[in-house]
Amino acid sequence: MDSHIQFFEKPRNPVPGKTLFDALQPPREIVLALNPRTSYDEVAGILQAAKDTENVVILELAITEMNTDIGYTGLTPYTIAERAREAAEEVGWFGYVLHADHVTIGRKTKRKTEEDMNYVKNELDARIKAGFTSYAIDASYLFDREGKTVETQLKDIVEVGVEMFHYIKDRLGDFPFGKEGEIGEIGIAEFTTVEEALHYLGELKKNDIELNCLAIANGSKHGVTLDADGKPVAQLTINLKRTVEIVEAVRKAGYKTGVAQHGISGTPFSLIASKFPKGIINKGNVATNLMLNHFDIFEIFEPELYSKIFQWTIDKYHKEGVTEKQTFAKNSKYAIKEYFNEIQKISVDTKRAIRSKIYNETLIMMKAFGMNKTARRIYDYIEKNNISY
Numbered sequence: 549m550d551s552h553i554q555f556f557e558k559p560r561n562p563v564p565g566k567t568l569f570d571a572l573q574p575p576r577e578i579v580l581a582l583n584p585r586t587s588y589d590e591v592a593g594i595l596q597a598a599k600d601t602e603n604v605v606i607l608e609l610a611i612t613e614m615n616t617d618i619g620y621t622g623l624t625p626y627t628i629a630e631r632a633r634e635a636a637e638e639v640g641w642f643g644y645v646l647h648a649d650h651v652t653i654g655r656k657t658k659r660k661t662e663e664d665m666n667y668v669k670n671e672l673d674a675r676i677k678a679g680f681t682s683y684a685i686d687a688s689y690l691f692d693r694e695g696k697t698v699e700t701q702l703k704d705i706v707e708v709g710v711e712m713f714h715y716i717k718d719r720l721g722d723f724p725f726g727k728e729g730e731i732g733e734i735g736i737a738e739f740t741t742v743e744e745a746l747h748y749l750g751e752l753k754k755n756d757i758e759l760n761c762l763a764i765a766n767g768s769k770h771g772v773t774l775d776a777d778g779k780p781v782a783q784l785t786i787n788l789k790r791t792v793e794i795v796e797a798v799r800k801a802g803y804k805t806g807v808a809q810h811g812i813s814g815t816p817f818s819l820i821a822s823k824f825p826k827g828i829i830n831k832g833n834v835a836t837n838l839m840l841n842h843f844d845i846f847e848i849f850e851p852e853l854y855s856k857i858f859q860w861t862i863d864k865y866h867k868e869g870v871t872e873k874q875t876f877a878k879n880s881k882y883a884i885k886e887y888f889n890e891i892q893k894i895s896v897d898t899k900r901a902i903r904s905k906i907y908n909e910t911l912i913m914m915k916a917f918g919m920n921k922t923a924r925r926i927y928d929y930i931e932k933n934n935i936s937y
Contacts, residue, residue, distance in 0.1 A: 550924070552602070552923050552924045553602065555927050556604070561642075561681070562632070562642070563642075564645070564723060564724040564725060564726065565645045566726050567929065569726065569760040570724070571926040573804060575826075576918065577920065578829050578830060578919070579604075579605070580603075580605050580606065580832060580914050580919060582594055582838060583608055583833065584609075584628075585609060585614075588634070589902040590902060590903075593904070593905070593906030595639040597911050598644065598914075600911075601919070603919050603921065604644060605910075607647065609623065609628055611648070611649075611650055611651050612650070616671060619885070620881060620882050621885060624678075625674045629646060629678040629679050629680070632644060643926075645682050645726060646678075646681050646682065647684065647728075648672070648683045649728075650686045651683060651685055652687075653668055653686070654687065659690070665711070669712075681726065682725055682726025682760075683712075683716055684763070685728070685729055686763070687704065688705065692704065699747065702744060709748075714757075723937070724935070727758070727759045728759060728761040728762070728808050728831070730808075731745065731748045731763070732763065734763070734811055738765060739764075740766065741794075745762060745764065745794045745798060749762070749798060749801070753803075761807065761808035761831045762805050762807055763810055766807075786809070786815065791829065792825055792828055806828060806831065808833065809833065810833050811833070813835060817912055820916045821916035836881070839881060839884075840880075841902075841909060843876075849894070849898040849901055850894055850895070857880060857883045858880075860887075862875055862876065
């Protein structure tokens with residue numbers, strides 16, 4: 549058996565995020581980052597697909613999905629870390645990064661407040677204790693639209709990034725944790741500019757912070773969109789031209805940073821395979837797609853549970869002028885916590901169907917993202933640089 553396979557089959561901690569991205573230089577793929585918010589079996593299906601293709605993937609959840617107060621998934625940083633570890637033990641594949649996605653400041657108030665900063669530091673402490681190996685500091689909501697210069701527009705975003713990344717480093721020391729920053733709020737109409745990206749990265753570098761990934765506003769939005777008949781509408785709004793312009797300028801300036809592409813659950817995988825610039829976009833996040841696959845299976849295998857989830861979502865979130873299917877696609881994620889215990893008690897047949905479905909979807913996504921035996925390259929880098937974790 550090859551050494552890299554033996555290495556990742558052996559029980560170990562999640563892969564450090566920085567190590568993954570440093571190992572995959574020069575980047576020639578989009579690393580698949582998945583938000584397994586719904587069940588244990590989706591994690592097992594993901595890791596089985598990663599093992600069978602000799603790839604390392606990223607498992608992540610945002611601060612709204614899991615937090616110390618239990619986010620809308622019903623999970624805490626500790627419970628998702630344990631879920632990943634247990635699935636890795638069962639499958640026999642520890643080739644995954646554990647990423648704290650969208651650690652967000654100012655989401656509700658659009659301001660940097662002491663209360664919000666303290667809350668986020670408490671959440672970071674919980675993730676550090678749980679063993680997360682990568683962190684995304686998202687201060688994009690603090691973009692000052694009244695500012696007259698890029699410096700003033702990004703002032704709070706820069707300050708929060710510097711403070712939070714240093715906060716993590718003070719606790720992790722020399723551990724090579726992954727760093728992702730976000731300067732463009734997902735879903736807004738304005739695209740991030742080259743000047744904004746270079747200013748943000750430059751200010752962080754002055755403070756000894758270099759990002760592995762940069763999330764930008766480039767036309768994407770979270771979730772999926774359905775038409776009035778409930779059929780998915782392909783998301784084709786991502787501005788790839790601006791994305792390439794930004795990364796080419798960033799690389800010319802000496803950074804290895806690539807774009808973390810949020811909001812691609814609604815993007816056809818065939819489009820990602822044929823059009824997305826691999827390596828320019830070096831991380832791709834998929835969440836809603838996985839969750840809706842669960843609900844499709846529940847509708848057949850667990851009709852009573854599906855009916856409860858569907859009706860709860862409609863009763864709580866339905867608005868005039870929006871179809872029930874559209875309401876369900878957008879808001880059913882909030883039902884995961886509401887029916888958390890029942891989801892854990894689904895039948896063996898349902899669990900088997902979930903694993904199979906998520907396994908196949910993960911295979912397709914890794915292929916579309918250009919991932920090709922990344923475990924070997926990461927292992928070689930770890931051995932060459934004598935990295936232990």
